[in-house]
Amino acid sequence: MDPKRTGDASGPRPGPPSGPAREAGGLLDVLSVAAVVLDRRGRIVLWSPQAQDLFGWSPAEALGRYAARLLVDEEHVEEVLELFADVMSGESWAGVFPARRKDGTSRLTEFRNMRLEGRHGDFYALGMATDHEVLREVERDLALSLRLVAQSPIGLAVLDTDLRFLLVNPTLERIHGVPAADHLGRRVREALPFADVDRIERDLTGVLRTGTPVLDRFVLGRAGGGATDDQAQLVSYYRLEDPGGRVLGLATSVVDITERNRAATDARRRLALIADASVLIGTTLDLDQTAHELADVVVPDLADFAAVDVLDTALDGIRPASSARAAAVFRALAVASVGPVGGAGAVDPARAADPPGEIAKYDADRLVTQCVTTGRPVHLPHVRPQDLPRIARDADAAELLARAGVHSYMAVPLIARGEVLGALDLKRTGNPRPFSEDDVVLAGELAARAAVCIDNARWYQRERATTVTLQRNLLPQRPPHLPGLRIASRYQPAGAAGKVGGDWFDAIPQDDGSGALVIGDVMGSGLSAAAAMGQLRTAARTLSGLGLDPAQVLDHLDRTAAGLDQMIATCVYAVYDPRRARCQLACAGHLPPVIVRSGHRPALVDLPTGAPLGVGGVRFESVTVELAPGDELVLYTDGLVETRDEAIDRRLGALCEALAHAPADLEATCDLLLADLCGHDDDVALLIARVADGAG
Known part of the structure; x- marks a missing residue:
């Protein structure tokens, strides 16, 4: 070592070193480490620029002066001289000491002292000094950084510019399910072969090239490097640079949001x-x-x-x-x-x-x-x-x-x-x-x-159940025998509870040997409709015993219905006289009966429609139809033929077509009509009367 080296910045500078030398790091610049060399008598023979920055004296002011006089307060001189003697005897010393600055203040300074031997056998003391507070801050920052990385609940990793892992914290080990030792020095495709490595490396390369970070990308399952298929993560990549802008590598952060994602999925x-x-x-x-x-x-x-x-x-x-x-x-x-x-x-x-x-x-x-x-x-x-x-x-x-x-x-x-x-x-x-x-x-x-x-x-x-029970109890359980007629009947309640109630039929023998056939439908449903139906049926039975014309019966029923709290009903009332082989019918707003004659297609009886019972003030008209042995009169309520999606004319045609191919047995005919035509959306009442052979 040349004891005359002043340490200033004058003189020629060496060029950049050749060979494998690389750029220096910036840590020493942050610490501002000062170098001071003392001769064996304790005089300053080298004073670096960092020493000037740290203590305030220029090289011209410091060189040749005793360090103990320049840098140490009077009260600490003896102690410093003892330490200097120890260093010159070959012992190194490190510690913190209050050093005096040119402005008269004292600053705690971190010292590293050791003995040096020159070319001619001379001994010198080398002192390396830095500001104690700066050093403590750097140490604290370093310790906090290491703890932050080690204890962070977020997975953290650092990769170099070749995309090799340099650092992996314990959280990322757990997320990946791979130990840190199996990450370090390896590229992504080597450390995480089950991940979508092509996409990950493409993203990392893009961030390394452009400096534009990838933030909070949602990745689900092992494709993102997770240890399990249901693991959800938010992944971010960003480039690392030193204070001078030199690219150092990449950092990645991985937030495990599996529980959050599971909770959101459960909520959805x-x-x-x-x-x-x-x-x-x-x-x-x-x-x-x-x-x-x-x-x-x-x-x-x-x-x-x-x-x-x-x-x-x-x-x-x-x-x-x-x-x-x-x-x-x-x-x-x-x-x-x-x-x-x-x-x-x-x-x-x-x-x-x-x-x-x-x-x-x-x-x-x-x-x-x-x-x-x-x-x-x-x-x-x-x-x-x-x-x-x-x-x-x-x-x-x-x-x-x-x-x-x-x-x-x-x-x-x-x-x-x-x-x-x-x-x-x-x-x-x-x-x-x-x-x-x-x-x-x-x-x-x-x-x-x-x-x-x-x-x-x-x-x-x-x-x-209550309405159906009432309805069935009000209807005839088995139609009585009428002279000259064979009768079959059915009542089928609607499938929905709210639509059960108003349909009825009846067959009533009369004193003169004729018989009345009645079919009707009270508008509405439920218990009130069933009760109204019972009242109309009772009234019709009473009126049938008076031997009235069907139109007159409907006229009386109309007045009865008008008194039943605005009740409206439709009805067909027919009287068959076996002696004259004819049937008189009248209609109150009801669908016309079908007449079935041997050798002819079934047809609707041409009846004046009339107004429903309960409207009031409308006259009804009777029509006479001749009936021969074997002829049938089919009376029914609208629940048999009405549907929501077909016109009533088509449905009435379907009824006539079904009767054209009906079996000879009346009971079987009733079952056929209910099976083929009924939609169960409404009550159905059905009454078929056939003129017996030999009648008339």
Whole structure:
């Protein structure tokens, strides 16, 4: 070492080194490390530019002066001289010492001191110094950076310009499912062969070339480097540069949003299920159909198995006394399973084997009984072997559930208008996730919607049964024998409860040996229509005993109908006289009867239509038709022929065509007409009268 080297920047500068030399890093510039050389007497013989920056003295002011006098306060001189003697004896020293600056202030300075030997055997002391606070800040920043990378919940990696991994934090190890050692020094396609490496490397190369980052790209599954197929990630790539703008490499951050994505997916699934339920549940007022619609909506999106059970007391209209110790009797209305219902793939073969309407009794300790007793959901996220007897109906069913692999269970009550109607019973086997609290809320929402539909269906069913019973009791159970006629009849109630009620027929013997035939239809439905029908039928029977002309009978019935709270009805009233072989008919707004004659095509009787009963002030007209032995008169209500999508003329033509090919037996003819023409949208009353051989 040349002791005369001043350390200033004058003089020629060496050119750039040849060979493998590379550009220097910037850390020393950040630390501003100052170099100072002292001779064996402690005088300064080298003073670097960084020393001038750190302490304030120029080389001209510092060279040749004793360092202890220049840089150390009087009170610390003796201590410094002792340390200098130790260094000159060959011991190195490092530590923090308050150094004096030219402006008179003191600054804590980090020193690294060691002895140097010159070409001629002289000894010198080399001191490397930097600002203590700056060094601490760099160390702290470095430590924080390392901890930040190591402890970050975000996956972080650094790659060089050749796209090789230089750093991988523990979070990214977990996300990729690959140890850091298997990342470092490898390219993406080497470290993550299962990922979509072509796309990833294309993106990395683009970021490295342009500097434009890729931010928060959503990637699902192993294609993005995830350890599992359902892993969702937000991936970002950005270029790393030093303060001078030199490209150092790339950094990537990976945020695992699997749970967030799963929650969003579940939320969308729940909304879709609720939307489906609003459309698919309650399409009819049929109780069984409504229960099946509920079961079909929840399988397989919510459960692998679903059963809709309604309390037997709810169907009977009886409110049972509430008791925590009482058993519950259910009627199984619907069962749905991910496998074939009743087959080997069914989740609950014991329940799947039960036919619809099967009565099942569950003891008080069963979970479904607790559900309907308390009116609150029962939720077992994880079913243990000891739980199965509380889920199943009996021991055999519990064994079947165990074999099916039921691992999660819940039951939610079907509550409508404050009454518990039954329960929706749900199980999971193939779906590995247990029922969550959100699933319980969703099932409760679906059950609440379905319960109102089930309640409506059971009330309509009950009203329909009541109306049909009343209707049948008001109609003749078996038409009486009329002289010269053979009679067959049918009454078929509408499929919907709200449309049952107003159709009727009658056959009434008269004192003079003739017989009256009546067909009618009260507009409206339900119990009120059935009751009005009963009143009109009674009035018609009373009037038939007076021997009146059919038009006169309708005139009296019109006044009767007008007094029945604006009731409107249609009617055909006919009187057959076997002695004269003729029939008199009058019509009040009703469809015309069909006359069937041997050797002729069936035809509609040409009758004045008239106004419906209850309109009032309209005169009716009677028409006489000759009837020979074997001729038939077919009376019917509009439910037999009217449909929503065909004109009435076409339907009446279809009726005549069906009668043209009807069997000889009148009962069989009734069955044929109902089977071929009736749409079940409305009540149907049908009355066929055939003139007996030898009549007249």
